[in-house]
Amino acid sequence: MTASKQANVTPERVARTTNLMTTVSQDRYGGPEVLKLKPAAKPIPKDNEILVRVYAAPVTAAGTFMREGSPYIGRLFMGLFKPKFDIPGTGFSGEVEAVGSTVQKFKEGDQVFGEKIFAQGTFSQYITLPEDDVIFIKPKNVTHAEAAPVTDGHLTSLNFLQNVVQLKPGQRILIVGASGSLGSAAVQLAAHRGAHVTGVCSSKNVEWVKNLGAHAVIDYTKEDFTKTSTPYDVIYDTLGKSSFRACKPVLSRRGVYMSPVLDFGLLLQVLWTSFIGKKKARFSATGMVPKPQLNTMMKTLAQLIAEGKLITVIDRKYPMEQIVEASAYVDSGRKKGNVVITME
Ligand SMILES: NC(=O)c1ccc[n+]([C@@H]2O[C@H](COP(=O)([O-])OP(=O)(O)OC[C@H]3O[C@@H](n4cnc5c(N)ncnc54)[C@H](OP(=O)(O)O)[C@@H]3O)[C@@H](O)[C@H]2O)c1
Structure with a gap:
């Protein structure tokens, strides 16, 4: 392959033109270095699910504990010897790319944000999730990077x-x-x-x-x-x-x-x-708060954000390829507000 052709083979291009996508994957507990980029099959939404093209996901202090598998008692839920779900990340903001046959609340092209917990995570170019999960239409006055950390x-x-x-x-x-x-x-x-x-x-x-x-x-x-x-x-x-x-x-x-x-x-x-x-x-x-209660709180937050009464402080944005650097910065305990990875 020539150099110019190689330069065109970006994760974005691969995801758009094939059924492959890029994810961050972790096959063991540990420091930021356990996070690796990995190709995976693009998920297909079930009847009640939406497929979201993720544009931003927050790298959080809570995520550090999940990555490390600490405290040990948490491993009862996260996986005893290695993470039960190999893709980390909980929050996301992105665009609905496809919907299952019974989906009522969302349609292709909707700009949405929310969270995915106790499942394969959001450090991924694409995710699927049931429409009744914690998902909301992103307020128009904020970017995907600003919306993604709201669930943290x-x-x-x-x-x-x-x-x-x-x-x-x-x-x-x-x-x-x-x-x-x-x-x-x-x-x-x-x-x-x-x-x-x-x-x-x-x-x-x-x-x-x-x-x-x-x-x-x-x-x-x-x-x-x-x-x-x-x-x-x-x-x-x-x-x-x-x-x-x-x-x-x-x-x-x-x-x-x-x-x-x-x-x-x-x-x-x-x-x-x-x-x-x-x-x-x-x-x-x-x-652990029941989903209906989380949804009510998210509605309140979305409204405050839309009214300009609540902002998201973004300290740093890293491309997904720099997930190790992003995680090391979060681990330093010095971040101001939020850190996100972007998949645009
Ligand atoms: N229970 C839950 O539902 C839940 C949910 C989400 C997160 N969490 C947990 O909540 C914790 C906080 O997360 P976070 O993301 O908000 O933390 P964070 O953003 O990583 O906190 C970093 C900030 O803390 C400041 N800081 C460091 N030492 C300080 C001190 N002694 N006094 C005052 N400020 C200090 C740092 O400023 P300087 O650099 O200026 O010191 C920095 O700006 C994490 O342990 C996370 O796991 C719990």
């Missing part, structure tokens, strides 16, 4: 602010990790609910966290928020950096400490405080 930070933080606590106007909330994916969404959602928001982040992120809607910011490199004097009704530690015990002195009389990062300590505190004391510790796994 935005959905998780809405679940915590709306279902784990019912955050009310005027309540004081402190958000640890305000510059992360969950944190940057939580700052906006909490401010939109009329709460008084304090974000915790490092010096370099102070200004843009304020711009997202935080009324106050604590720079964790200069000040320890657990030593401050103002009590908070809610402390949302998106990173699990602190603990209920450390935060108790700065919680109001009926204050709640909540975190999406479960460890043995938090589990004990959640169990203990469900029986004893007025101050509570809380956890939730958003992926």
Whole structure:
């Protein structure tokens, strides 16, 4: 083959002209290096399914745990010795390319976003999924890269602010990790609910966290928020950096400490405080929330996005071919908002 002909053989061209596509695949648990590009047969939608051409998928901190198979207890669901599903990724945004014979809600050409869980993942040029999964029409005012991470930070933080606590106007909330994916969404959602928001982040992120809607910011490199004097009704530690015990002195009389990062300590505190004391510790796994509830939350998020009241902060975009670099950056714990891979 001549050099010019070789240059034309892109994954995009192969997928458009054959029944083959490119995916990211992982045949074992481990670091970013276990992720490899692999050709696969383009999936064919069943009667109740849609075929989506994926344009963007988020690379997430939660995805790191799934890739590593940690903690070990998670392997009961993900596969004991190797991943049960070899294509990682949960969120996506893309275009409906074909629909099954009984599909009612979507049609060819619809621009959609959503998530695929407990199945082959979204780090793939094409995916199929049942029409009643978590899938929504993408708001026109955002790009695929901005829509793809919504099921990570935005959905998780809405679940915590709306279902784990019912955050009310005027309540004081402190958000640890305000510059992360969950944190940057939580700052906006909490401010939109009329709460008084304090974000915790490092010096370099102070200004843009304020711009997202935080009324106050604590720079964790200069000040320890657990030593401050103002009590908070809610402390949302998106990173699990602190603990209920450390935060108790700065919680109001009926204050709640909540975190999406479960460890043995938090589990004990959640169990203990469900029986004893007025101050509570809380956890939730958003992926375990029933689908109708997830769909209702996604509708709320899609509307806020369409109205321009909620944005997705994108730190970096990588082409799918650079999945190893993208994952290593996410693993660094330094990302601002979200990282996506693109398959355009
Ligand atoms: N339970 C659930 O349903 C659920 C769902 C999704 C995700 N999760 C979990 O939620 C966690 C958070 O994910 P994420 O994607 O939001 O995290 P992330 O975006 O990776 O967090 C990175 C951000 O945290 C900041 N940071 C680092 N150390 C900090 C500290 N001590 N205090 C304040 N900020 C600090 C970093 O800023 P600097 O570089 O400036 O320090 C960076 O901007 C993950 O463990 C994930 O697995 C749980």
